[in-house]
């Protein structure tokens with residue numbers, strides 16, 4: 526579709542106060558002051574969107590989550606990580622079918638779009654036909670589907686990754702597949718090496734449809750070096766998980782780690798030198814009592830850091846606007862320095878930096894040549910009045926419900942908060958019914 530978004534406040538590399546954006550097919554082809562755009566594009570053939578009294582922003586990028594877990598939202602809270610996983614989450618997940626994963630992911634996709642998120646990177650258990658990507662495509666959300674890999678099923682993990690790459694990578698210009706070795710404590714050294722080998726081979730073969738990256742969890746838990754050492758009888762040199770992985774040859778600019786809360790000096794040095802990228806998940810990290818990642822220090826080391834919500838069972842929403850606010854406020858309070866992570870930097874983390882963590886060089890900015898993933902925010906809101914600074918409002922004052930219209934890959938997928946392609950009320954009914962059925966099944970079998 527060809528679209529001109531007219532007369533909005535455009536959050537481009539600079540703010541244009543009465544500006545327009547021209548989209549042809551799935552790309553942004555021009556941005557500028559409205560008068561200039563009107564002179565250049567007088568021809569018909571464009572759908573016009575009136576953005577007066579609205580803010581036009583790049584869509585947000587949720588760079589780490591598990592969206593199928595909407596089914597487990599609020600199922601178990603206020604527990605330590607291991608107890609939460611072993612007694613509650615894993616037994617429930619064992620009862621989930623491929624259709625349940627698709628159902629949960631569809632609700633997660635709808636929630637994401639309504640929150641202004643246009644790209645989600647989600648790690649989960651893979652099934653061939655019904656999975657997180659089959660769900661996200663139903664509503665036109667951009668998806669990096671992370672195929673989870675575990676040492677307890679090496680053969681299955683590798684088969685799943687190969688199948689997903691061949692079947693889903695590049696689908697409809699919206700899906701990429703990433704390899705997701707789950708974490709150093711669930712993935713053997715041999716499987717790490719194999720994952721990186723497959724990634725390189727896939728990137729060469731399929732890279733024209735989107736670069737292939739590794740997405741994983743590193744150092745969410747401060748005990749991780751000790752756990753890995755005992756689990757796989759390996760040496761963790763200098764107590765550094767990143768040095769351990771570097772010696773296996775798996776670190777590269779295509780390696781993206783969620784969390785990395787408990788890095789030591791060697792970890793910072795090695796990870797930054799290898800161009801590793803980080804996804805910061807402040808809300809879930811706080812909720813599980815895991816600590817707070819030192820993002821200012823990562824930035825000092827020149828690292829690219831994106832933002833994630835983590836799964837809706839540990840957050841418990843997919844609201845990246847809320848995440849931006851936490852990301853900005855936490856270091857200010859912790860280090861008693863309000864200049865840390867200012868609003869503009871956090872906005873970049875939620876957009877263009879997040880895109881880079883997922884291997885996109887043409888996403889996250891309103892700029893000619895970039896993918897047309899754009900959100901339009903209603904600024905005639907009590908909580909957004911008066912408006913001095915767009916970045917300040919987006920990070921500190923905006924609510925997800927202020928998102929009005931969403932465009933992904935040049936397609937209008939949300940208009941006036943109505944999500945296309947799905948009956949949302951019916952979806953909510955189906956999710957609730959199935960969520961309680963699974964819980965009842967657990968009670969009778971347990």
Ligand SMILES: [Zn+2]
Pocket residue numbers: 589590591742783835836
């Ligand atoms: Zn996670």
